[in-house]
Amino acid sequence: MPAFLRDGGELGELIASFDWSGTSLGPIAGWPGHLKTSVALALRSTVPIVMLWGQDGVMIYNDGYAEFAGMRHPRSLGARVREAWPEVADFNDNIIKTVFAGKKLSYRDQQLTLERNGVAEQVYLNLDYSPVVDEEGRPVAVIVFVVETTEKVRVERQVQGERERLKQMFGQAPSFMALLSGPDHVFELANRGYQQLIGHREVVGKSVRQALPDIGGQGFYEILDRVYETGEPFVGSALTVALQRTPGGLPQQRFVDLVYQPIRDENGAVTGIFVEGIDITERIVAERAVRASEAQFRTFAEAMPNHVWTSPPSGELDWFNTRVYEYSGAAPGELDGEGWTKLVHPDDLPGAGESWAQALRSCQPYDVEFRLRRFDGAYRLHIARAVLIRDSDGSPLRWIGTNTDIEDQRQAYQRFLDSERRLRLSQDAAGIASMEVDIASGAIFGSDIFWDLFGLPKAESVHTSVVEALVLPEDRHIRSSPETRKAGTASPNVEYRIRRSDNDDIRWISRHMEFLNDAQGRPVKMFGVLRDITEQKEAQARQVLLTHELEHRIKNILATVSAIASQTLRGDNMDASRTAFNERLRALANAHDLLTRTQWTSASLESVIASAISPFPADRIAVVGPSVVLGPKRALSLALAINELGTNSLKYGALSVPAGEVSINWSRETGENGEPAIVLTWVESGGPPVSVPSRRGFGRFLIERVLAADFGGTVRIDFNAGGVECTLRAPWPTLKATSEAKSL
Amino acid sequence: MSDAKKVLVVEDEALLLFSIADELRDCGFEVLEASDADEAMELLQKHPDVGLMFTDIDMPGSMDGLRLSAAVRDRWPPVKIIVTSGKSRPGSADLPSEGRFMSKPYTPSAVVLAMREMLG
Incomplete structure (x- = not known):
């Protein structure tokens, strides 16, 4: 084994045993010094290194690369790179061309699809390409440092995804959120809620004082400063803040609940403040409206002449207006709950209690009449009514009730009934019929006697023509006609004869009537009373006859007396x-x-x-x-x-x-x-x-x-x-x- | 036939009939007496020389004095007629033409005077 391959790991041995004569490099024995030195350097590096020698890119690599190459190893050794990695052939052609032109190339987290183990896999690599030169400085090979970053990229991607999700959540949270950093409270982030609160101003990168000058003087800067200094969180509810809701607009008052939560670094030092809160303006406004409407109700209730009271859905009365206390003389609180029942007349209480219970069960309006005791002990009749008020989602809120004093009306009505009864009785006793003529329709509404008078079957009403037909033809002109009724010129007092409908009796009728006019003075109704005066007429006739008779009788008596006198008084004595x-x-x-x-x-x-x-x-x-x-x-x-x-x-x-x-x-x-x-x-x-x-x-x-x-x-x-x-x-x-x- | 004026008195009241009849006789009249219209018509039938009828209006029977007068005026036009009544004077349309009315009670002298005037 050549000395430069010793201690070259597995690849050292493989290179030594590889037959290089088939390659453009030729047998090892003929290798130039820079080639041997380069190979020795690569074999002794822990970094995966591959060298592509010559224009055809003959591959020589170390153990680290072999591990990276997977199943491509050991076939790749001594192979031309284009043939060993056909899937990235173009990429490598370009590399070789570029680096041989004297340039360096470097890729970070380069995504490549490799088939190292027989299947395509996505890999990420840091790739550094630099030339290897000979003694004359001419590029002879490309040396590639390969660091696989697939795992690092995957982790990074995962972290990035989570951050994105958080950001989305942050951005879309219904509450407003912002992240302030540093003692000047520079906006790092501001979510949509926050943007909405401050009128969509660009705040990121600006300090609070710069970004939101309009909240100066309202104490918020100072609170932030204190939180930053002390590290104590701040929680505020229903805080009032005057804010520009539109750029350049006038400050508007909003109500917010918010938390200033200090953010600490790993050493526990405060580095920023997380702001989170809710705009509760709508709720506050609604609550205020409710309070205003409550005040309005009380004012209204106090202004009413009636008794007004309220009760929760449970039925225990909890409020009465002043009228109730004035009327009853009860002390405040005395009528609460079931205390009001003390005012109700004992005879009326069971019915009233049952009605109230029924109303509470059914949620239907309460409507009852009962006598209520006045402060002086007098009972007066009242009509009590109550309705259940529901909130916007329909659940029972409370009962609002009124008691109205109807004693006077009842008495007046009773008097009216009595008076009407007396009138009717006296009319009946006197045989007087009463009638009402609706002039427009010509309908006559008559009392019981009316029908008797004309011998007509009793009915609700009858048309005037029916009655007119009963009047004797020679008397018809005396009666009112549709024309004289409409014009209001009908004679108020008339006497005429009728032929009774039931038995054809001729009867004398006396009729007196008055017109009822509308606002324009046109007659709308005719009220009349009628009486059968036949007996009276006959009595009158008899009277006339008797008077004549008496006169005749007296004259006859005088004639008799005269005759007696002239016969008696003729003597001398x-x-x-x-x-x-x-x-x-x-x-x-x-x-x-x-x-x-x-x-x-x-x-x-x-x-x-x-x-x-x-x-x-x-x-x-x-x-x-x-x-x-x-x-x-x-x-x-x-x-x-x-x-x-x-x-x-x-x-x-x-x-x-x-x-x-x-x-x-x-x-x-x-x-x-x-x-x-x-x-x-x-x-x-x-x-x-x-x-x-x-x-x-x-x-x-x-x-x-x-x-x-x-x-x-x-x-x-x-x-x-x-x-x-x-x-x-x-x-x-x-x-x-x-x-x-x-x-x- | 005497010269005495013959008159007919018609009166349903007997006392009055006989009284005035007697009075008239005392004054020279020849007097026929009738207590109703039917009797009067009978007597006129029998005594065509009756010059004057003095009759009460108010009488029972088939005719009262006015209807009797009308009948007499119709059948015996020359007979003068005086009607009398306790009642008020009838309308002139009801009186016979040229008839006279005397109200009751009358004095016999007034009747005599009227009769003499009418009989000429």
Whole structure:
């Protein structure tokens, strides 16, 4: 073995045994000194070295390279590099060409794909190419120092990836972050959150004081200084900071929570500060808005005249406005929880409690009426209402309730009901119907009596035309029409006749009405009251008739009196005539009394006689006869006749002496024509001897002619010696002639 | 036939009928008495020489005094007519032409005077 190959490791031995004669270098024995020296140097280096000799790049390498070459070794030894590493042939051609031109090449972490062990693998190499020169300084070979950095690159890549991920996380973190270094707090990093907070200003590389002059005077520089000096972290919450949110803009107030965390080196010395925080401005603003709205609610609630209260969803009332305390006289806090129930009337409490519990369970509005005790002990009716307020995500927040005093309304309503009831009752009692006409639609709404009045079936409403059709055609012009209603010119008080719908009765209706106008003064409704005045109308007619009748009767009486007077007062003896006249008038008056009792329809014969004989000694006058009813004319006539007979008897006949008696009898007999007849007799006895009177006076005129004519029969007077006897024979009296009563 | 003026008195009230009839007789009239329209028509039928009828208006029966008067005016135009009533004076349309009205109560002398005037 040549001496220069000794101690050359495995490759020393291989080189020694290799047949170099087949290569451009020729046998070892012929190798020049610079070749041998170079090989000796390479074999003794621990660094993997390969030399490419000559323009064809014959490979000679050491043990280190052999290890690197893997399966290419030992075939590579003495081979031309182009053939030994065909996959990088072009690369190597270029190397050889460049280095032979006298240049050096150096690659760091050069990525190459090699097939050292039969499979392609990615490798990273540090490659240093430099020329080997001969004694004359001419390049004769390329010496390559090969250091594989594949493992180092892999580790580096991994670290780099992690850093990238961290950077991404850092950059995209929702909180704001920045890394400050050195005592001047120079920005190393600022994430997107931070950029957003400071209005996207370029801060990296600048000190805090340079980058953010707008926060000067707000204490942040000083805190950073202190953290840096003391190494104590700073934690601040809800800090106020005025910041430019846009470059050159006006500072805006933001609220932040933040941490200044000192960063220490391996020796524990502070080298920087990690800033991390959250912009809580939106939250603070929202909280403030809630507080403002709460204040607004309280103000509003205090301004309300109603009771206002609140309760959490659990139902224990926690706040009442001043009205509640004023009303109840309760002390603050006394009504909280279930304390309010002390105000509720004991009778109303179970219902109110149940409603409240029901509302709390169902979250549905609470709505209840109950009586609440006032400070003076009086209970007043209230309507309580409450609704559940929910927050933005729909969960129950609290109940807001009100109590409204409706005692006055309730009483007014009760009074209204009472008054309406009284009105209705009085209308019903008076038979007054009420109605309401909606002028636009023509619908009539009537009270119960309204329907009775027209004989219509009871209904909610009826069109005016239905009622109008019942009015008698000759009275229709009196009633209101659609035109007069719309114009408001319909007569307020009218009377007209209708034909009732149910039984065709003609009835008189009196109607009074008033218009209700709208804001423009146009009639919109007509309120009316109606009454059936048929009876009243008939009474009026009867009254007229009666007045005429009475007038007629009086005239007839006067005519009768006048006739009696002219007959009675014609004699010379005025005293006697006057007495006779008075007696005749009295007899007439007594008969009138009897007839008045029966409204001038009839009088019994017995009563006529009893009345007529009353001025005479009745105990001596016997009256016997069956029951007979006389009409007015006959009653009067008989009364006057009996008076004449009695007067005559008292003067000259049986009644002129104490022993004398009169017998008045009547009976029912059958007349000559076979019809029933009455025979009435006046028979005197026990009186002085009778003499036939010398002349026929008015008495006989009344008895013989008038009485006979009025009874339609005959009268006979006998002046018997034993006493006067008078006999009336006439058809049995009946009351068939109603016209007789009328004519009187 | 006598010279006495013959008159017919129609009155359903017997007392009045007989009273005025007697009064008229006392004053020289020949008097026929009727208590209703039917009787009056019968008497006029029998006594065509009746010169004047004095009748009450308000009478029962088939005709009242006004209808009787109208009938008499129609059938016996020369007969003078006086109607009387306790009621108010009827309208002139209801009175017979040239008829007179006397309200009740009347005095017999006023009736006599009226009759004498009308009978000439």
